[in-house]
Amino acid sequence: MATLDPPAAVAERAASGLRPSEYAEIRRRLGREPTRAEIGMFGVMWSEHCAYKHSRAALRRLPTRGRGLLRGPGEHAGAVAVGDGWAAVFKMESHNHPSAVAPFHGAATGVGGIIRDILAMGARPIALLDSLRFGPPDDPRIARLVDGVVSGIAAYGNSIGVPTVGGELACAPCYRDNPLVNVACLGLVREERIATARASGPGNAVVYLGARTGRDGMHGAAFASAELGSDPQDRSAVQMGDPFTGKLLVEATLEALATGAVVALQDMGAAGLTCALAEMAARGGVGMDIDLRLVPRREAGMTPEEVLLSESQERMLLVVRAGREDDVLRIARRWGLAAAVIGRVTADPRLVVRDADRTVAALDPRALTEAPEYAPPAVPPAYLREARRADLGALPPVAPEEALLALLASPAIASKRWVFRQYDHMVQTNTVVPPGADAAVLRLKDAPPRGLALTVDGNGRYCYLDPYVGGMLAVLEAAQNLACVGARALAVTDCLNFASPERPDVYWTFQQAVDGIARACEALEVPVVGGNVSFYNEAGQGIYPTPVVAMLGHLDDVRRHAASGWTREGDLIVLLGAGGAALDGSEYLAELHGVVAGRLCEPDLLASARAVQSVREAVSRGLLASAHDCAEGGLAVAVAECCIAGGCGATVSLRAGSTAPPEAAGRGGPAERLFGEGIGRFVVSLRPDAVPPLLALARRLSIPAQVIGTTGGERLVVGVDGAAGRPWIDLPVASLRSAWEAGGLRGRAAAGGARDDAVG
Amino acid sequence: MEIGIVVFPGSNCDADTYHAIREVLGRAAQYVWHEERTLRGLDAVILPGGFSYGDYLRAGAIAATSPAVRALRPYVAQGGIVLGICNGFQVLLEAGLLPGAMQPNAGGRFRCEFVHLRTERSDTPFTCGLAPGQVLRIPIAHAEGRYYADPGTRVLLAAHRQIVFRYCDAQGAVTPDANPNGAMDAIAGLASPSGAVLGLMPHPERASEDVLGSADGRLIFESLARWIYSGRRLPAQSVEAH
Amino acid sequence: MAVRTVRIIVTLKPGVLDAPGQAIQKGLDALGHRGVEKVRAGRYFELEVRDADDLEQRVREMCEGFLANTLIEEYRYEIV
């Protein structure tokens, strides 16, 4: 064997981003000084983005067991059984930093990346969801950013032919310089054909498949693991996506898997070739002997380090049975993709990387994949005490109608049609409930009449005030959204967006949020099958702790789903659930008073789970004409949304309560009753004759249920039982709708049309 | 009866179209690889939606250079019938099998949503099961669907009754509001004068089952099946854009 | 044989609505760039082509048959 390259120079060591203690550990593991290539490999593999150094311990807290679970964390994505031998593969990932500097391409490559994670499980990607956070959109710079991100997601998802069926979008000043772009993907695969990333079989070929390797996207993993600054080094980190090649890669990979010649595979994502080689070998407890000269390249003169660390997109690494290489290479040629055997699996667990006659790295792959784990100090943030005190009595009065219209126009609540209309949400012809509902519903073409439902939820403001409760609420809100369409929760994937874990107060919020998510998932008996952590989101002031939860649900019969709008006159409206309503942390306080404060109350998890069950059962038994949960904006916004969605008015009358004037924001006052938020409340509508069975169902599950009104007419009227005088709210549905639609277009005019996409 | 669905690199509605024909309609369909040089033996050819070759030049421009598309001309000359859906329509324009060009949507964005279409002509292989004036609800999903033709061509389109579908509202009225992309004369579907070649921006395969929100698109495939089944043939013809 | 660089600019014909150009103009305006009275958007191609006697003729063919849609676009080129 050729001799190993000499040790890395001091400057190269410094550039790797490794801490002195980490460098010492590497030397200990290798029993020598690392080479230049090795130090680069450690640098990316031990980056926070790849190694989860600061989060691994906390993540163990998440429940990973559950009914129907086929693959938990550890592989690229979790897999759950969805019936008739089909498995759903599900995962979410962030692309925050790249999207901040190159909105279009950053977001686009985020879509491509998560699609290949799903593909790596052998599954065909069938749906995407996007969760987005931006600064206030009235600023033209933000409007452009939003436009770039949405266009990037659209460009990649539409072109590769995976529908974007749902998502969420919210705005707050803390995301001004550090937007969040999280994308979840769902795939389908036969249970027995779930693929693995475990390399095996000495002598088997290591096959490179996809786009050629270039210098773009160098150091992307390291980039995602540092704070965004003005460092020009950021610039080399931008990756360019090519959805066309991405599509070819999906087809070629699935075709290759179908031949039975593929033993294992992995996408080349963060840390590129290095990560794929190291992880596949380490998982299988084998080694690999690789010649970098064989890697298809786009540019001349690339160094071995560049080839090892490049994050060029649209590439997969396959382990192919010896003797069957041609089966795979032929498929690649047919699809016009580059492909090459770049090495072999070896029994000896050593990863040997050669560049023709030089050996640039030779080490145990586990040395790369088993990064140190840190348990950073955690202390509650100092701001909490102050922020949790909300003096509602001191707020200036706002008329309820004015408040309702303003809330309907706020970015988080307003219509997102301008967003999802840009997404192909129908390709693959499975979309039964398109974006715009509480959750998206897909049919399972190959297992009728089954269906799947998907939603993504998170509220950074809640987590800012109480990350533990906020984490719980994200999970519960997702479960509620699934229940509204009649789906039973199957699995969760999450994306945990936080500032620097090296700050004890940030780390505390992280631990708390994970704990809250874990508790809620346990209560609902849903496993967390995978996810992603994005730290160092602190350009500017640092973001709210923002865990985002995506949840997958199942419907036995996809035709038995509900929508939120009321379409029929004369139905009764029932408020289901025991949840309270408080202005603390609400959209009302933030939008109307610019106040982010209050104490969140900890939800009763078991009661929430029962409320979720009651709605799901009611929908799947066909009792309901519509179902919707009370989320941001509280009851008033929920009923207004039902009016807008169905194009029908309603008269709602609440139980008499406090005698405060309708403008006041005090505890228990009209503002709190109308706009107060709290988990566990649903607004459903149904025929009068379906009310007794619904009430019986609610009684059986000990869920309070109360008839609060009737659908019909062209106005939304909300008042108090027996109260004389003008109701609190009396507005035409048309006005509600125009506020909601106009809000959706806030800041849009400023976006313009020049984007950083290449042609046209 | 055998319907061929051309697969270009980057096609992404090929499988959806296949599903609609095979599973919904119960008719035979086969994929035709874009490198195929002859289309002989096929009762109809469908160019499906998607982003052929990434649509990195103008939509459909690169696919128009492929062997399968070049084989369309002789195929049509011998009486074959062709349906281009969305990207397929763009390919037909770029290949000169239909007149005119597509431009980016008036709003400058991709648009995916249900629209209404008014049937302007029901004597083509694709509309023979529809009544004149019948309104269909079918989704669109495109960024470049704003049909344009120069004034001379426009006159010819009318003279040859080439407009087969127009965007309209739910009642069938052609109004500016009902036009999702600013297409000239609200053109959503355009045929060769004989009707043998139809380009259609909306996606009938996405509206072929009630569970997907509409089954109106099925009527187009059923027309096609009926046409083929009845053995009707269009006269052999010269394949010019007009 | 020598390789020549060919620069091609494709723009919409006058009279054909240039929606992207208009959107860009709005965007510049929103960002506070005053005094931009008109924007035309187009595409640019830079080709490295092996030289030949009929190079110019071939460039025209590439433009007419492919790079530009002459129904709505015009092109100009420069061989360096």
Next chain:
Amino acid sequence: MAVRTVRIIVTLKPGVLDAPGQAIQKGLDALGHRGVEKVRAGRYFELEVRDADDLEQRVREMCEGFLANTLIEEYRYEIV
């Protein structure tokens, strides 16, 4: 005040993946145009801008802040 025409060409920086360029090169090849060794695709803008002393400065600002993403793209302009 006089109006000047500004011509701007934006292309990807060398080394950055040019997917459109690659696809277009394949298309030219499929059409039988031999000898095209490389294609770079870019964008072209033609602006009519009211003249000013700091015109050049302003054009640069428009390019850097809006028309090009200087992370991945480079631009050149010409004021006529």
